[in-house]
Amino acid sequence: MDIRQGSAWRTLLLVGLVATGAAVLVTASHELSRERIAANERARLLASLNSVLDPRLQDRGLVPIRITATDRELLGTDEPVDVFVATEGGRPVAAILAPVAPDGYNAPIRLLVGVTPGGVLTGVRVLSHRETPGLGDLIELRKSGWILQFDGRSLEDPPYELWAVDRDDGAFDSITGATVTPRAVVKAVRNTLVYFERHREELFAAAARASEAEAAEAEE
Amino acid sequence: MITAGTNEARTPVWSGLWSENPALVQLLGLCPLLAITTTVVYGFALGIATTAVLVFTNVAISSMRRSLVPIVRIPLFVLIIASLVTSVDLLTNAFLHELHEVLGLFIPLIITNCAILAQAETVASRRPVWVAAGSGLATGFGFCFVLVALGGLREIAGQGTLFAGTSLLIGGEDLLRLEMPFDGMLAAVLPPGAFFGLAILLAIRNLIVREREPARLPASEVPASAEERSS
Numbered sequence: 156m157d158i159r160q161g162s163a164w165r166t167l168l169l170v171g172l173v174a175t176g177a178a179v180l181v182t183a184s185h186e187l188s189r190e191r192i193a194a195n196e197r198a199r200l201l202a203s204l205n206s207v208l209d210p211r212l213q214d215r216g217l218v219p220i221r222i223t224a225t226d227r228e229l230l231g232t233d234e235p236v237d238v239f240v241a242t243e244g245g246r247p248v249a250a251i252l253a254p255v256a257p258d259g260y261n262a263p264i265r266l267l268v269g270v271t272p273g274g275v276l277t278g279v280r281v282l283s284h285r286e287t288p289g290l291g292d293l294i295e296l297r298k299s300g301w302i303l304q305f306d307g308r309s310l311e312d313p314p315y316e317l318w319a320v321d322r323d324d325g326a327f328d329s330i331t332g333a334t335v336t337p338r339a340v341v342k343a344v345r346n347t348l349v350y351f352e353r354h355r356e357e358l359f360a361a362a363a364r365a366s367e368a369e370a371a372e373a374e375e
Numbered sequence: 376m377i378t379a380g381t382n383e384a385r386t387p388v389w390s391g392l393w394s395e396n397p398a399l400v401q402l403l404g405l406c407p408l409l410a411i412t413t414t415v416v417y418g419f420a421l422g423i424a425t426t427a428v429l430v431f432t433n434v435a436i437s438s439m440r441r442s443l444v445p446i447v448r449i450p451l452f453v454l455i456i457a458s459l460v461t462s463v464d465l466l467t468n469a470f471l472h473e474l475h476e477v478l479g480l481f482i483p484l485i486i487t488n489c490a491i492l493a494q495a496e497t498v499a500s501r502r503p504v505w506v507a508a509g510s511g512l513a514t515g516f517g518f519c520f521v522l523v524a525l526g527g528l529r530e531i532a533g534q535g536t537l538f539a540g541t542s543l544l545i546g547g548e549d550l551l552r553l554e555m556p557f558d559g560m561l562a563a564v565l566p567p568g569a570f571f572g573l574a575i576l577l578a579i580r581n582l583i584v585r586e587r588e589p590a591r592l593p594a595s596e597v598p599a600s601a602e603e604r605s606s
Contacts, residue, residue: 177458184462188469
């Protein structure tokens with residue numbers, strides 16, 4: 156098939172038509188799915204936040220206020236880390252931090268850590284990780300209950316020195332075949348508790364300010 | 376292309392499903408094929424998404440085949456495929472959100488599946504719409520069937536279950552989930568397991584071809600058909 160006289164315009168027209176059609180298709184599916192995707196993501200975030208809250212708080216439909224915190228040493232990353240504060244009647248009833256365990260086996264492990272205002276853990280979950288399937292991934296709740304042993308613990312229970320896996324003479328179960336992963340998680344949870352103890356008032360004050368700002372914005 | 380069968384009408388269908396199966400014969404689209412097939416459900420879901428893209432691309436391209444200008448055909452094919460895949464990606468994210476979390480990157484990667492471009496080039500741009508649609512559907516099902524077979528193989532061997540996670544597709548509980556009487560070995564879930572699994576399927580196919588259709592392929596083609604091509 157040769158390129159004949161005048162076919163340049165035909166080509167241009169064809170390309171234009173196809174490009175327009177493609178743009179219409181993508182725009183339409185974007186419009187059709189946008190709200191549902193946003194709702195899905197919100198629901199998923201709330202569900203995962205709920206999963207680390209105290210069971211007594213889970214059914215109250217709390218919408219935690221999101222702030223951020225940065226602490227390279229204790230939260231495991233240079234980036235700002237999400238902190239959610241759930242309040243009821245203006246008083247903080249729980250905080251949820253999303254720290255990083257920087258020393259995972261293959262990559263940093265992202266965690267979600269729920270604590271009471273008094274610094275007692277109400278739940279820990281793994282948000283994302285790249286640990287070895289079948290070994291390190293036992294930190295996921297759907298693979299094993301290992302992660303549940305943090306529930307109810309705090310910096311006093313066990314004492315700070317015992318925040319390690321049993322292989323290192325600590326108080327937490329290790330995982331057979333995976334040494335690095337549980338160490339990284341235990342250390343990150345401990346550091347998160349230390350961070351929370353040091354910055355509790357700051358975090359609650361920041362959340363109160365954020366909540367006021369949100370309320371003011373809503374009124375306008 | 377090897378033209379299989381004597382019945383002209385069933386040729387595109389038969390070739391998509393079996394004699395020119397994209398995964399088993401052409402060995403196209405291996406990246407998603409090998410990466411996603413850790414369970415039946417994931418394989419099936421990606422297979423269906425790929426089939427949808429194949430059918431719609433084939434119909435779109437076939438309906439404009441008379442005005443297609445050869446020098447711009449490849450950019451046009453890619454544009455059509457890319458916009459369809461983007462739509463599938465957005466819609467699964469909205470309506471099958473949990474499944475989308477699992478399939479993640481592999482839905483956008485359908486764009487790079489050469490089986491789709493091969494269909495556009497060899498069938499859709501030359502044949503009437505209904506033939507192109509049928510061929511796309513058959514090729515998609517052929518691909519889907521290999522994904523499901525490989526997914527089943529690896530799920531049984533690697534995880535000791537079958538049909539785990541159907542709730543991701545149809546909601547509700549995991550009703551169909553079967554537990555095997557063993558734990559499964561890790562290797563089957565890891566990438567090498569994918570290659571071994573695909574090798575087993577290829578071997579089975581070659582055996583069947585050798586048993587049932589010895590006359591159709593020249594002797595030299597039987598063992599070599601898989602090696603000559605790459606994805």
